[in-house]
Amino acid sequence: MQSNPMVPAWAKALMGLVAGGVALGIAQLAAAFAGPKSSPVVAVGDVAIDLTPAPLKEFAIRTFGENDKTVLIAGVLIVVLGGVAPLIGTLAARRLGYGFAGLAVFGAIGLAAVLTRPDAGVLDALPTLVGAAAGAWTLGRLVRRAAGEPVTPPPPPPAESARAAESAGAAESAGAAESAGAAESAGAAESAGAAGAAESAGAAGVSGDGGGEGRDGAERPAVMLAGADLWSFDRRRLLTGATGGAVVAIGSAVLGQTLGGQRAVDAERVKVALPKPATSAKPIPAAADLHIRGLSPFITRNRDFYRVDTALVVPQVDPRSWKLRIHGMVDRPVELTYQELLGMPLTEADVTLTCVSNEVGGEYIGNARWLGVRMPEVLRRAGLQSGADMLLSTSADGFTCGTPVDVVMDGRDALFAIAMNGEALPVAHGFPVRQVVPGLYGYVSATKWVVDIKVTRFDRDEAYWTPRGWSAKGPIKTQSRIDVPKSGDSLKAGRTTIAGVAWAQHTGVDAVEVRVDRGQWRQARLAEVPGPDTWRQWSIDWDATAGEHTIQVRATDAAGRTQTEQEASPAPDGATGWHTITVKVS
Numbered sequence: 076m077q078s079n080p081m082v083p084a085w086a087k088a089l090m091g092l093v094a095g096g097v098a099l100g101i102a103q104l105a106a107a108f109a110g111p112k113s114s115p116v117v118a119v120g121d122v123a124i125d126l127t128p129a130p131l132k133e134f135a136i137r138t139f140g141e142n143d144k145t146v147l148i149a150g151v152l153i154v155v156l157g158g159v160a161p162l163i164g165t166l167a168a169r170r171l172g173y174g175f176a177g178l179a180v181f182g183a184i185g186l187a188a189v190l191t192r193p194d195a196g197v198l199d200a201l202p203t204l205v206g207a208a209a210g211a212w213t214l215g216r217l218v219r220r221a222a223g224e225p226v227t228p229p230p231p232p233p234a235e236s237a238r239a240a241e242s243a244g245a246a247e248s249a250g251a252a253e254s255a256g257a258a259e260s261a262g263a264a265e266s267a268g269a270a271g272a273a274e275s276a277g278a279a280g281v282s283g284d285g286g287g288e289g290r291d292g293a294e295r296p297a298v299m300l301a302g303a304d305l306w307s308f309d310r311r312r313l314l315t316g317a318t319g320g321a322v323v324a325i326g327s328a329v330l331g332q333t334l335g336g337q338r339a340v341d342a343e344r345v346k347v348a349l350p351k352p353a354t355s356a357k358p359i360p361a362a363a364d365l366h367i368r369g370l371s372p373f374i375t376r377n378r379d380f381y382r383v384d385t386a387l388v389v390p391q392v393d394p395r396s397w398k399l400r401i402h403g404m405v406d407r408p409v410e411l412t413y414q415e416l417l418g419m420p421l422t423e424a425d426v427t428l429t430c431v432s433n434e435v436g437g438e439y440i441g442n443a444r445w446l447g448v449r450m451p452e453v454l455r456r457a458g459l460q461s462g463a464d465m466l467l468s469t470s471a472d473g474f475t476c477g478t479p480v481d482v483v484m485d486g487r488d489a490l491f492a493i494a495m496n497g498e499a500l501p502v503a504h505g506f507p508v509r510q511v512v513p514g515l516y517g518y519v520s521a522t523k524w525v526v527d528i529k530v531t532r533f534d535r536d537e538a539y540w541t542p543r544g545w546s547a548k549g550p551i552k553t554q555s556r557i558d559v560p561k562s563g564d565s566l567k568a569g570r571t572t573i574a575g576v577a578w579a580q581h582t583g584v585d586a587v588e589v590r591v592d593r594g595q596w597r598q599a600r601l602a603e604v605p606g607p608d609t610w611r612q613w614s615i616d617w618d619a620t621a622g623e624h625t626i627q628v629r630a631t632d633a634a635g636r637t638q639t640e641q642e643a644s645p646a647p648d649g650a651t652g653w654h655t656i657t658v659k660v661s
């Protein structure tokens with residue numbers, strides 16, 4: 076394809092910009108799969124660092140601090156998208172092949188950067204190649220779109236044919252040559268409009284019934300009549316195409332960044348070698364699990380563990396850059412790295428986590444073996460000042476949580492946890508570090524992806540859920556749940572087992588009672604527990620008789636307090652009432 080004199084300069088730049096954006100976006104997406112080293116943008120940035128003289132490097136680090144890499148990547152993007160890409164668009168408008176050649180050079184530079192990185196593999200070339208191909212395809216499409224649909228004028232009516240032929244001829248000679256140069260500058264914008272109009276009016280003008288325009292060769296840009304391949308500029312089609320390209324470019328870049336971040340964090344997570352605990356958990360008694368079909372197992376597997384958080388996308392926190400900052404009402408602010416945390420004495424503890432939103436009988440509860448550093452151990456490094464009664468913790472994604480200082484410091488296993496059931500915390504459960512505090516609902520204690528602790532006061536600070544209608548403090552309420560049978564089940568008459576779990580974290584469950592059809596309460600058998608911080612399984616036999624029956628459960632904690640019958644919804648501080656189910660027996 077030859078130079079199209081009708082395409083204005085801004086449109087050429089736009090075509091290049093969008094094609095370049097698609098190339099980089101698709102390359103970034105491909106790099107999410109091929110590995111971070113294979114991103115041409117990152118590789119070019121790394122090469123730039125290598126080529127930067129030391130004083131300039133130091134200046135950049137001093138000026139931009141931790142953001143120096145981001146600034147560098149932004150620099151690469153600005154040079155490529157602001158300088159190189161528009162140039163490629165201009166070349167492509169002159170002749171598509173030139174544009175492709177420009178893209179090839181631009182791709183080759185990226186490729187060279189990627190492949191000269193230490194321990195680069197052949198596979199690392201793929202994102203650059205795929206990106207360049209996507210960019211080339213986009214460029215071709217946009218150039219074609221900018222030129223409009225190929226317009227072939229239908230044969231003019233006989234009376235007009237002479238004149239049409241004449242002006243067509245004229246256009247070919249004088250017009251095309253002349254405007255090839257002129258259109259580029261001033262004429263471009265103007266004829267862009269004219270071309271668009273002529274185009275959208277169809278070939279009407281050319282076919283003869285379009286009024287003066289078609290008939291008077293002198294009044295319309297001669298290039299419009301240059302034969303079968305009419306030069307034109309279709310602004311609308313270019314802009315819709317460019318918009319589509321921009322969406323692809325941004326979408327693939329964002330997706331690539333997200334997936335790439337996920338893969339990087341996953342890779343770091345599997346590399347974590349968990350140190351041995353200095354204080355092991357009490358062994359779980361064999362009789363902690365009654366092994367009844369349908370009854371929640373004593374330990375909830377990670378993949379079955381409920382998940383509650385405000386995060387739309389799970390925060391990806393790299394342990395290599397993770398820090399916990401402790402400040403506020405402290406003697407000396409402290410910053411802790413992940414390695415430093417792993418180097419402190421670790422405590423292992425079985426703790427049942429519960430969500431305040433859990434309805435009576437609900438599923439937002441799970442029991443796991445956690446490994447972490449006791450929070451007081453860390454807080455003592457900072458030195459809590461008297462008068463402080465709240466730890467306002469913040470997660471990497473900005474969620475905040477207010478935990479009473481006295482609860483954390485009273486000797487219970489309040490942890491900065493790094494592991495859950497023998498593996499590094501799953502990312503969705505707070506990797507690399509989360510809080511776990513026995514006895515408090517999650518919203519006031521269990522900050523996942525925790526990065527910051529402000530030691531403060533409840534009368535000075537408010538956590539995320541407090542202004543949203545939940546109470547500032549949230550001790551877990553004693554509760555019990557029937558797991559088997561399920562409400563609505565149909566059973567055979569005869570002896571059957573009713574079983575479930577009960578919890579009163581950090582106090583412990585002392586009794587569970589069950590009644591059928593509001594009759595006498597009967598004591599359930601209790602499974603053993605390693606301590607007061609976990610839920611407790613229970614079961615009871617029942618001679619089921621034909622008919623419909625209501626089954627209810629209630630627990631009594633180790634302080635002798637029996638669960639209230641009073642029904643309350645979860646807000647503002649936890650649901651109450653007796654879990655009640657109905658079954659059909661035949």
Ligand SMILES: Nc1nc2c(c(=O)[nH]1)N[C@H]1C(S)=C(S)[C@@H](COP(=O)(O)O)O[C@H]1N2
Pocket residue numbers: 380381382383384385386428429430431470471472474503504505516517518521522523524
């Ligand atoms: N960063 C962060 N941590 C959070 C939350 C949150 O929204 N964001 N929700 C809390 C709530 S309400 C609960 S019940 C627990 C749930 O932890 P899980 O998802 O590991 O079960 O996490 C707590 N920690």
Ligand SMILES: [Mo]
Pocket residue numbers: 383429430431432516517518
């Ligand atoms: Mo929660």
